[in-house]
Amino acid sequence: MGFLVGGYNDQIFILWQSWCMNAEGAFNATSFCSYYAYPYGIDINVFYSQPILWGVFFLLARVLGGVTAYNILIFLGGALGLLFSYLLFRKWFSFYVSVSLALSYALSSYFFVHVGSHVDLSQIWVFPAFLLIFLKAIRSQKLTYYLFSGLFISVTLLISNYYGYFLYLLSLLFFFIEVIKPEVFRNGKKLLWKVFAFAVMGISSLIVAIPFVTPYFRANFISNTQDSLEENKLKVVRPIEDFFIFSSRPWHFLLPSTRNPFFGKFSEEVISQLERKDYFLFKNYFHDEHAGLFLGLSNLLLMIFSVYLFFKSQVELKDREVMLKMLFVLFMLILFSFPPYFAVSQSKIYLPSYALYLFFPMFRVLSRLGVIILLVTLFISGFGLSYIEKKIPNILFLIILLLLTSFGLVQSFVPVRLTNVSVTPPVFTFLRYNTSKDSVIAVYPYTEGNKVLFWMREHQRRFANPRGFHIGDFDSAEFTSKLKTDEGLDDARISGINYLLVFKSSSAASLHFFKGSEQIRLLKEFDDSYIYTFN
Template identity: 30%
Template sequence: MYILGGIDDQVLALVWSRLNSGGIALVSSYSVYRELFSFLINPITSNEPITWFFVSTLSRLLGIGFFNYYNIFVLCLNFIVAFLILRRSRFCFPLAMIFTFSGYLWSHLGIHISLIHTWLVLLGYYLFWKYSDRSIKHAFLLGLFLWFSAAVSNYIGFVNILLFFTYNIGYLLALVLVKWDLKKSKIIIRNVFVTSLTAASIFLLTYLPFVIANYNRTDVGVSNPKDLTRPVEDFVTFSARPWYFFTPSYKNPVYSRFASNLVDKFSTTEYFLLDDYFHGEHAQLFFGYSFMLISLISILLTYRKGGTEERFWTVLSVINALIILFLMLPPFFTVSGIKFFTPGYLLYKVFPMFRVTSRLVIALQVIMIFFIAKFSWLSKQQTLSKKINWAIYFVLWLALLETYIPIKIIKEPDIHPIYMEIASDTDIESIIAVYPYNKTKEALYELPVYNRKLINPPSYVTGIFDSSIFTNNLHTFEGRLEARNLGVDYIVVFPFGDSGESCESFGESSTIVELIRKRTDACIYKILK
């Protein structure tokens, strides 16, 4: 069996699919696991109840192979929805492919289970276009859709909520700038109010279990997924920069060398908005030079050659794109030590839980794809020569190659013998720790093998405990003393340090730990009580 995306942020779901009945009982009883797996144990009280209900149920039935089926299914769903919405455009097929296999998709496929439902963003924009100026009934249904998209994926729901308000602001401004219509303006404002009230009411009712679970819990907590506030530094790190839209992925086979040199130049500037390129999130910002060229040509030609209606949709689309772009910016930037705030700061204050604003790029791409397919002069012309038509097709297909990012695919790893020894040679109630920290994700993945209480799973944080800090301190006397006080019975140690120091050196001259098992690449230490 192969695992798409490797063992990464989806590790909890991978573990859940492999647990036996004893493992399920352990996960439900041990406070650390109970908090970590809460969204799978009781998905209805999670923040994404629709996605986690199906993942929790089907992964238990189908095993770890479910995730490959899931990713293929969502990819097909993304393409089918795009094809159906864009089908009247002469460029339907390449645009649907660009949407389906975007840089955003390659960045999250296999890793972030709920983020790949991009079909909801395109469908949302289509529904806003189709029904925002219709009846109150349609406004109510739009509110229901906003709730549904958030129940599938919080980030996708967040994108759709922003896109909903962005679309209607753009619509009102375009009415003012291009074709004033007081009656339609009143309908838009009324429907925005109805949709907002509907969505807010349903959110309150359906997310009440999550709010209660989050705020009234008395046991330990975890930094992900229920941490509702993030520091402003996270918003700075994971926001978009204008120059990153022109920076290809250094993993792309076409631009590898060029992109690597570009990122290296950024890193030498020592300016905080240039030297922190994070490939996992910033690579998705690149649309491809060819797609950007076609988008620019489409906007200019449509505004220049189109009538009032075409200019209206051009202005609306440009306003929509600019609003989203400004919201993706860092909360602030500095010039000569003076701090200037951007619209991105508004998201930090209003939506502090959504720190990765670069993910709004999917909304930006949807706006441009929708414009090219539905409104652009190029798409509507029936008299384009075959050469021009084929040239446009070629440029659009080229965008697929430009934005391709190879994803990590690994074979299901063999069980490390050290975990089999933990399973056979330790008491079932034992608490273990793993050192160094970069091995904790692997240790969590192997939970179905050893079925013991792991005290330091990755990204685990409470008010008084941080897994990363605790693990990094285990090589010190104070750290081992803390482990003993917390009830830890065994420490599994792998080679550590920059030079890969032997696990045997971990316990040298220590009066707190005792080496009881030794392998070439791992050791088990018992903590002396």
């Protein structure tokens, strides 16, 4: 299988699904698998609400294997991101400026953060590709391009629900801009045409997607307590706290990843200082989402320079309108990425993101708007670069551009882990050949659950506590955390678990508890783990 891009992260579930679809015997499952979260099992719906992406993935996985298919799709996401962002920027800027901006987009912190865990979020090409069509629609005023824009949103929604949702939000902002333009708002005929064009776009955006998103829409917006079990499974309930944890803060746009080899220590110190302050919005830095918000200091300085040129009327007249639109879109997207409200004294000041929480609570990770915020920031900064390009000798400009681009890429770099999955960890081979086939295993700590799930292809045993699973009164995270107590071990034995796989990544206190417990005994020790069985 070679190397897997990323560690044992969120992508493991679809890799496990792809294995299930191609496995032999009892493990072959296309609808239900009893080996996952024993004794509950899980329905396997490999296409659910993103059928285009998963259809391509599972087709490739059947031919090349899940790991190779995953690696190919994330590579394509970055390569197409580079291509379509270049084509977008090339409509306004020179070749060299466009290449620089496209590299900054395709090799951004956002892409590096998600490339090792979310194949859908790695498809960053959809945003520049959409703007290529949509900005053409606005400039040409041809209904055909509005129709294509809508169809593109529909396709995007079936590639990534989050990205389709973001394109709806982006379109809504442009709609507002277009209808409040004085020459449109004061002209009834133009206003009616504009509303009609966007209506066509909205309707066409549902044509492809509606059969797939209707069950989710019904479950989340029309459902009631009498709904079927199937509809209840599709219902997503997110507490408002999630919208605070996974939203952006102003400093997230300014700080490189804490894992950046050059500036990470600085970011870590700043975040640590902020978290010491007694204010809730300074808490909860979550690297795997918030690090993707970094825009690059050189990009920010160039954007500020572009804004300065705009107000000094140094931007060409033909570009002033699109730049003004992008500035408004940038401002609103940043507001939408912020928490639903912040508190001043005893008062709450609500932000536009509160409306997103009320109407679309299933999309809780507002910080993912950073990918569009970056694209728009780069677009605006391109006008500053173009101005400099016209004012200085070409060779000097290329040197400056190379330095700025290199500095930006160094700042944005986030190391991506490569996991060697060509060698099976011995612990899983031992489980396969030294335990009965109907055995049930549990893992500790919770963070190692994805590793056990991925290597089910080797150990082939029922797995009781995979990450992220909860049903009824059972919550896998809570169950796992209790395993380091006598009560937790009692619950595990009663529920039918035969073996406890404890990794040495556990805390010293937890390892000491398992070693001294009279309820279990050590069966085998490995370099990275222990296998215990119940007395």
